[in-house]
Every structure is written in structure tokens, then in C-alpha cells.
Amino acid sequence: MLVRSDFNVPLENGKITDPGRILASVPTLAQLADAGAKVIITAHLGRPKGEPDPALSLAPVAARLSAELGRNVQLAGDVVGSDALARAEGLTDGDVLLLENIRFDPRETAKDDAERAGLAKALVELVGDDGAFVSDGFGVVHRKQASVYDVASLLPSYAGDLVAAEVEVLKRITTDVEHPYAVVLGGSKVSDKLAVIEALAPKVDTLVIGGGMAFTFIKAQGSPVGDSLLQEDMVDTCKELLDRFGDVIHLPHDIVVADEFAADAETSIAFTRDGFTEGMGLDIGPGSVERFSAVLRSAKTVFWNGPMGVFEFERFSTGTRGVAEAIAAATQDGAFSVVGGGDSAAAVRSFGLPDDAFSHISTGGGASLEYLEGKELPGLTVLEQGA
Ligand SMILES: Nc1ncnc2c1ncn2[C@@H]1O[C@H](COP(=O)(O)OP(=O)(O)O)[C@@H](O)[C@H]1O
Numbered sequence: 316m317l318v319r320s321d322f323n324v325p326l327e328n329g330k331i332t333d334p335g336r337i338l339a340s341v342p343t344l345a346q347l348a349d350a351g352a353k354v355i356i357t358a359h360l361g362r363p364k365g366e367p368d369p370a371l372s373l374a375p376v377a378a379r380l381s382a383e384l385g386r387n388v389q390l391a392g393d394v395v396g397s398d399a400l401a402r403a404e405g406l407t408d409g410d411v412l413l414l415e416n417i418r419f420d421p422r423e424t425a426k427d428d429a430e431r432a433g434l435a436k437a438l439v440e441l442v443g444d445d446g447a448f449v450s451d452g453f454g455v456v457h458r459k460q461a462s463v464y465d466v467a468s469l470l471p472s473y474a475g476d477l478v479a480a481e482v483e484v485l486k487r488i489t490t491d492v493e494h495p496y497a498v499v500l501g502g503s504k505v506s507d508k509l510a511v512i513e514a515l516a517p518k519v520d521t522l523v524i525g526g527g528m529a530f531t532f533i534k535a536q537g538s539p540v541g542d543s544l545l546q547e548d549m550v551d552t553c554k555e556l557l558d559r560f561g562d563v564i565h566l567p568h569d570i571v572v573a574d575e576f577a578a579d580a581e582t583s584i585a586f587t588r589d590g591f592t593e594g595m596g597l598d599i600g601p602g603s604v605e606r607f608s609a610v611l612r613s614a615k616t617v618f619w620n621g622p623m624g625v626f627e628f629e630r631f632s633t634g635t636r637g638v639a640e641a642i643a644a645a646t647q648d649g650a651f652s653v654v655g656g657g658d659s660a661a662a663v664r665s666f667g668l669p670d671d672a673f674s675h676i677s678t679g680g681g682a683s684l685e686y687l688e689g690k691e692l693p694g695l696t697v698l699e700q701g702a
């Protein structure tokens with residue numbers, strides 16, 4: 316049995332800081348292993364752009380997974396090389412083998428169909444022609460990649476419990492949504508998230524924008540943003556979005572500006588209307604936390620993706636914490652709330668908020684956004700076709 320999981324977890328010096336995605340993957344994996352399947356797992360660590368970091372081995376994940384499953388999870392030293400092959404051949408019923416970081420193989424993310432198909436074929440050889448594919452890495456179902464998409468056309472393919480549960484929740488917030496409906500977007504993957512604004516703005520009552528992505532909007536309003544995260548080629552798109560949806564879009568009106576990207580940076584508060592020419596914005600300001608919290612507390616449906624600042628540094632975590640607490644308060648008052656994304660989930664857990672403070676914590680940020688956008692998710696479509 317070939318299983319695609321998403322173990323793209325935050326790591327600090329090789330230590331897992333938030334095992335959320337590992338824990339979410341355990342039920343499907345345990346079920347398969349307990350049923351006596353030989354389980355071969357593919358997964359990645361690291362972002363899609365840039366060279367994969369050779370240090371990003373799945374070793375810490377294999378260790379944590381062994382502990383959670385209560386059975387030895389072997390880690391192959393390669394993806395589909397001689398070690399993976401030898402280990403796959405040696406599997407007996409109920410054994411679990413994790414292949415090394417699938418993104419070490421450049422064919423995983425290749426644009427060229429034939430290249431991806433080559434890797435998919437090699438994966439199928441590991442499980443055998445009579446194997447099956449269980450897609451359970453919800454966080455990657457929006458990626459048209461060899462281990463997510465191409466393998467599904469070569470084997471009988473099924474959605475795992477995690478993927479099925481995530482889709483169920485997303486269905487609920489795309490049909491018969493209770494208003495006021497607030498969407499909160501932040502984080503750093505600016506280009507991933509601009510399209511969703513276009514799709515969601517007409518459907519929501521409030522669209523709160525913070526985090527790194529806010530600066531492209533602030534620049535579009537004409538204010539300088541110093542060395543903040545900025546996607547220059549999207550400034551015109553942001554201008555257009557503000558013209559069309561300015562009535563629902565809420566941008567931070569103040570910003571915490573740091574003199575460097577560091578935990579102990581010197582900080583000051585800048586008003587968005589004035590902007591700033593030096594330093595970088597690493598969190599939303601205190602006034603914005605208050606305004607955003609007020610609007611979120613009265614929402615009946617909330618979808619949140621992406622932290623409001625560099626929450627990994629305590630000094631820049633106030634905005635994200637404030638938004639998390641406001642959404643938790645709304646949930647307590649009966650709102651249906653969904654928090655999406657590896658980093659956003661890690662953030663709420665780092666604040667000590669229990670998982671049940673929200674209606675659902677999704678393991679996929681980009682994937683859930685694209686679902687809400689109404690986009691076709693290749694990793695889901697291929698299951699519907701191939702199952
Ligand atoms: N103002 C900012 N400048 C730079 N990075 C930021 C800023 N605000 C948030 N971030 C970073 O964004 C990252 C998360 O972004 P993203 O991956 O888009 O979110 P998610 O994983 O929740 O979908 C975090 O590592 C956080 O430090």
C-alpha cells in the first residue's frame with residue numbers, strides 16, 4: 316500500500332516544534348498497518364521553491380511516527396533508490412516504511428509530465444502492481460506532483476480519512492454559510508493567496524489581511540514599506556482588488572517595524588497611512604489587533620489562514636495571538652471556525668490554545684484556500700477519476 320502523507324512540520328535544529336500533521340496522519344496509517352498492509356509512505360519536508368535542503372531528512376519524523384504508531388517505522392536512505400527497494404522487498408505484513416524526503420527527487424515537482432510519470436512508476440514498482448494508493452496528505456492535494464497526482468492514475472486510488480474529513484469541513488464553509496462571515500489571511504505565501512481574495516471577497520462580510528502579504532497591499536495604497544516582504548509584481552493587482560473590494564478588505568492601520576529580522580530586533584510602531592522607509596514590518600500593530608479582534612468576535616463563520624506576523628519570534632507574535640484569541644472567543648459564542656495551514660496551526664498551539672478552541676484545525680493552508688477559491692485540486696480530482 317502506497318500512502319501519501321504530509322509531514323511538512325516546523326523544525327528547529329532538527330526538533331519538531333509542532334507535530335500536528337504527524338498526529339493527523341496517524342489514524343489512517345494505524346488503520347492500514349493494523350489491518351496487515353505493508354505500508355510505504357511518501358512525504359516531503361520543505362518549501363516548493365528553491366533547491367531542496369539536503370539537511371531536511373525525514374529522520375525526526377520517522378522517530379516521532381514510530382512513537383505515535385507504537386511500531387517501528389523504518390526510514391529509507393533514499394527515495395526510490397537501492398535502499399528503498401531493498402527495504403520494500405523485505406517488508407512483511409503490518410510493516411511501515413517511510414521513504415526519504417520525496418522532494419530530494421527533482422522529478423517529484425517537475426513540470427514535465429513524463430519526468431513525473433517516471434518517478435510515479437518507480438514508486439509503483441516499490442509497492443507492486445497489485446498495490447493501491449491512499450492519498451492522505453491533505454496539505455499537498457493542490458500540488459500536481461508525482462507522489463500526489465501521477466501515482467493515482469497508475470494504481471486504484473482512495474482518499475484517506477484525513478483527506479475525507481478535511482473536504483467535509485470545507486464543504487460546510489462553501490455552502491449555506493452563516494453570516495457574518497470573516498476570512499483572515501496572512502503569512503508569507505503572497506502569490507498563493509491573492510487569487511483567493513478575488514474569489515472570496517464577494518462572498519464574505521469581512522476580509523482581514525495581515526502578515527507578510529499585507530505589505531503588497533499597503534504599497535498599493537501608496538505608502539512605503541521599507542524592507543518588508545513585498546511582491547512588487549503584484550502591486551497593481553492589489554490596487555485593483557482594493558478598488559473593487561475596499562468595502563470588505565480590512566488592512567492593518569499600524570505596524571510593528573523591526574530594524575532587522577531577529578528575535579531581539581529594535582522595534583517601533585508605524586502608521587500604515589504614513590508608511591516607513593527603513594526596517595521591516597514583522598507584526599500588525601496594537602491598534603490593528605484591537606480592531607481585527609472586535610470584528611472577528613462578532614463573526615458567525617471564520618476561516619483563518621496565515622499568521623499576522625513572524626510569530627516564531629515572541630516579540631512579533633502579539634498580532635497572531637490576538638487574532639487567535641478573538642476567533643476562539645467567537646467559537647465559544649457559537650461561531651464555526653476553521654484554522655488552516657501548517658504555520659497557523661503551529662502558531663495557535665504555541666500559544667497554548669487547545670485544539671478544541673476552534674471548530675476545525677486544517678492541515679492544509681494552500682490546499683484549503685484553493686478549495687475555497689473553487690479551483691480544481693489535482694490530487695482530489697485524480698482520486699475521483701481513478702478510485
Ligand atoms: N510580516 C511578515 N514578514 C515576514 N514573514 C512573515 C510576516 N508575517 C508572517 N510571516 C511568516 O509567514 C510564515 C507563514 O506563512 P504561510 O506559509 O503562508 O502560512 P501557512 O503555513 O499558515 O499557510 C511564518 O513563518 C511567518 O513567520
Ligand SMILES: O=C(OP(=O)(O)O)[C@H](O)COP(=O)(O)O
Nearest residue numbers: 323362363454656657679680681
Ligand atoms: O506546508 C504546506 O502547505 P501550507 O503551508 O499551505 O499549509 C504543505 O506541506 C504544502 O507544502 P508546499 O507549499 O511546499 O507545497
